[in-house]
Amino acid sequence: MRSSRLLQLMLTLQHGRSTTARALAEETGVSVRTIYRDITALAAAGVPIWTESGPGGGIRLLDGWQSKLSGMTGVETTALMLLGVPSIAADLGLGEAIAAAENKLLRALPAPMRTDAQLWRERLHVDAPGWFTLPDVNVHLPVVSAAVFAGRVLELGYRGSTRRVDPLGLVAKASVWYLVASRADRVLSYRVDRIESATAASDLATRPADFDLAGWWAESMASFDRALLSFPCRVRLSPSAIRALPNVVGREATPDPTDPDDDGWSTVDLVLESEEVALGQLMSLGVGVEVLFPVSLRTALREAGLEIARRHT
Template identity: 45%
Template structure:
């Protein structure tokens, strides 16, 4: 969009200084002629932008010119990092700072760009959690976030899935991750991952957290996700599945069907699908009803058949 390019030109010149039309065109992946038109639009909007001729020429902003963002406070700057997710800023206790930062950012833009931003805000909304997700208990999230920012050890009482369920832990917070509407704390020792909604009690201590030098939260989370998916599907099931059943497959099963499925004369498809535990495979394949036939392994086929017979007996 043109308004997006105008903002990019403005920010490029603020951060890099003088740039030629050719350099701007290469950066924006547009023609030099388009850059000339965009520069003229910035002139019209009142931006103090000047062009110098000659070998060392190029476009530059009037000396000392900066976008009017100097009034941002630290919390408002933090809220800007979450600008794509206002709900996340609210949960972290930064909702008011987010609103203030948005107002200052809007005021800093030339009128045409301000109108463009207003149109985008009116037409885009992010609602990350799924339709059937229950509301998590995140009452401790702002304090966890404060400990992450300050680098302070947390003393928590945490509820886990195995016995003993309620345990006390001292955690060095490395960072927070929002995944599918749910907040996770990555913390040492380990590091390990903790669901924030399972924290039962919390104290932010004065002890400084020892975070390994060079720790990369995003890289760590990607590695955890890859390991999770590698361990998730360790079994296989050979099935015949109807077109209607195939349309209901998702995730790894849908990908496997597309990659190794063999069409059969009756319109069904034979494929080897990845499965999790025997219990999960049994429940998942039963949910497809008469649109799937389990061929192997024999134990899974027998179990599905036994359940089908029991259902037939129950319903007469």
Template identity: 45%
Template sequence: MRASRLISLLLLLQNRGRMTADQLADELEVSVRTVYRDLEALGAAGVPLYGEAGHGGGYRLLDGYRTRLTGLTADESQALFLAGLPGPAAELGLGEVLMTAQLKLWAALPAELHERARLVQERFHLDAPGWYAQADETPHLAAVAAAVWDRRTVWVRYRRWKAPTEVERRLQPYGLVLKAGRWYLVAAADGATARTYRVDQILELRCLEEQFETPEGFDLAAHWQDRLADFHARLHTAQATVRLSPRGVARGGEQLGQAFARAVAESGTAEADGWTRASVPIESLDHAHGAFLGLGTDVEVLEPPALRARLAATARELADRYGAPAS
């Protein structure tokens, strides 16, 4: 651990020039006293650095000195693929590795590219989770990731939506996917075809000694895309005919998603009063009932009759409730 920190300290001084002990302590998340000990150790090892006292002082390397400790390790090269996602990297136990990899990469860049790289870090930031989604608790994520790396079978106790709600499975973990801030495990249970499991629904996990080989030709990204296509195909099982006000057309796309917006654009026909008639996909009567209520008076459902009747009944109930004087 200390050796890794000494390398990080050395690379910080090489990349940024003069830095105070306080600045180094903040970057390395250690005490100032630890920084002084590390600087002394580097000096004793022959690294030409010196300190300057007073305002504007600090520690820096002798002009022209550059370390050759910039070769990336296997872990660091893997972490670079998550360079835009420090949160997920930390969740997988690669946070410190990622920082070291970035410092090494920075040290390896020609001087003329330093400013461009700095501007990228300064001007772009990726925050994957949605606005209204709270981060899932994933206490077993690091263990799952280790099993994926090592190709080890795991035993899990898993919570699912249908009865029995808690099941036990022996899984061969093929890979992990991060989708909209939520982690999913793609794994096969006892030689079956690969399925998807939410990592936050793993209640208990044990890593077994048994190792496995991923099936020849298995492609994690292709498997995930196939799963998404199948999900969307099964998501919308019926159609509804609706009339939308101009505001309803805009709000419908924002609130009900791309499939709704695409259907309105493809099937919509303008009517004399400025409204648009369209055929749109729906998941179920229950889901459509809540979704269309969210559009208020900017939508009129024409078909199916059961959905129209249900919305009408809800509207009457609301009118009765809010029409009565408050007690």
């Protein structure tokens, strides 16, 4: 990306040493002709570059000049545009602040890099809630997030009881916000839209020095999935049902099927949440499913099919 290379050139020259176009070309992996075009673009954008040809000459920045983005690459600068995801910023009460920060960042960039960064804001929009769903109401999220970042104890009204917790972080999953906090030496997650009241206390929260929010969340979700899926069953599926299965039971719960039999159908061993849940999920596969085990699920699916047929006679 050209914006990344331009910023790399600017930061290289900012170190105060004079260099040559050939050395810059070797460092950035482009031709000398391209380097001269980049130098011209930076100069046109207001970067005070001094060049001199011949022995003892070279390319350098005007003495004492420093960019406002020391240490940042073009890719990093462009990636900052993604911080302003509208739904997340609005939930946190930071919509206006994020927009203002983005504008300041863009104004600090030289014109060629500003164009690339602006493209991300103009051409990428994240709509977090799923289809046919309304976003959750998170009236207490601003108070909760303020306590998280200030490191203050939170007093929560949650499911009819009062709980005093040490906030450790926030997680946004599929437009649902979760507070991760410790209480009585246990780390738990709380759905923010189910918090009935939230007050930040004056005392500081206790946070383990080695706590890794992303790592804890990943392990927590894996443990939850393992605990939830406890009903084994074996089914025979048509080719169309095999293709639809990940959308019905989830990709994590979809094992590899056996090779197709003479009818083109495959056998799959599943572990689902319960017999009731399995019945509803497998019924969505229509005529493309046959339950082989257990007998109780096979019978339940047969009876459900007979009832559907009776209602449509």
